[in-house]
Amino acid sequence: MDKSHVNQLVASIYQELLPSCQIESVDPHNPVKVYYLPEPWRLLGTGNYAAVVYHPDYPDQVIKIYAPGRPGFTDEVEVYHRLGSHSAFSECFYAKDNFLVLKRLYGITLYDSIHRGLRIPKQVIQDIDEALYYARSRGLNPHDIHGRNVMMHKGRGLVVDISDFLVQEPCLKWNHLKKAYYWLYLPFFYPLRLQVPYFALDIVRKTYRLVASLLYKKLRLTSAVGQKTPTEV
Numbered sequence: 001m002d003k004s005h006v007n008q009l010v011a012s013i014y015q016e017l018l019p020s021c022q023i024e025s026v027d028p029h030n031p032v033k034v035y036y037l038p039e040p041w042r043l044l045g046t047g048n049y050a051a052v053v054y055h056p057d058y059p060d061q062v063i064k065i066y067a068p069g070r071p072g073f074t075d076e077v078e079v080y081h082r083l084g085s086h087s088a089f090s091e092c093f094y095a096k097d098n099f100l101v102l103k104r105l106y107g108i109t110l111y112d113s114i115h116r117g118l119r120i121p122k123q124v125i126q127d128i129d130e131a132l133y134y135a136r137s138r139g140l141n142p143h144d145i146h147g148r149n150v151m152m153h154k155g156r157g158l159v160v161d162i163s164d165f166l167v168q169e170p171c172l173k174w175n176h177l178k179k180a181y182y183w184l185y186l187p188f189f190y191p192l193r194l195q196v197p198y199f200a201l202d203i204v205r206k207t208y209r210l211v212a213s214l215l216y217k218k219l220r221l222t223s224a225v226g227q228k229t230p231t232e233v
Contacts, residue, residue: 065099
């Protein structure tokens with residue numbers, strides 16, 4: 001990206017966007033709320049930490065703005081620094097004052113693909129696997145990789161959210177998603193192009209989150225008991 005182009009976009013962010021945009025994190029477990037964006041800025045999406053917006057004059061770049069009080073900005077900057085340039089990831093052009101200017105990734109999430117009955121080819125899964133391997137080779141720990149954080153575009157896989165890649169605890173979400181893809185999606189959903197309503201997908205997502213949370217607590221308790229001395233037990 002041309003440096004003068006970046007400078008023009010950053011100037012617009014400081015002059016037009018930041019002074020009047022209103023973003024709030026109401027619940028840390030749910031997406032942030034965007035109450036107001038000045039014209040002509042457009043909302044692209046929201047996550048639990050931040051909102052992603054863009055300017056029509058700069059369609060290939062997005063601005064990720066962290067909600068006040070939400071952590072993670074410094075860690076995300078570090079992750080992008082380590083990743084550098086890779087086709088399956090976005091790229092950071094500027095980061096300061098709780099916002100990042102990023103390369104825009106085009107595509108549709110796997111979550112939305114299943115809802116719409118779109119076919120997800122194996123190449124998408126293989127691309128994401130390769131991208132996560134690359135991230136590990138850069139000293140990162142891919143974390144919280146699920147259907148809403150990965151996309152496909154023209155038959156290739158992309159990783160959208162890397163904000164938790166410095167979290168050191170293990171995360172099996174991607175492994176579980178892959179198993180569901182090969183054991184359930186390919187034999188049944190793929191050939192028939194079955195469409196799954198959002199309410200059904202949300203039930204699966206919330207059930208998975210609950211079961212995973214309970215299993216994680218059990219593993220932590222088991223580990224803690226195992227570390228006690230015989231007299232403590």
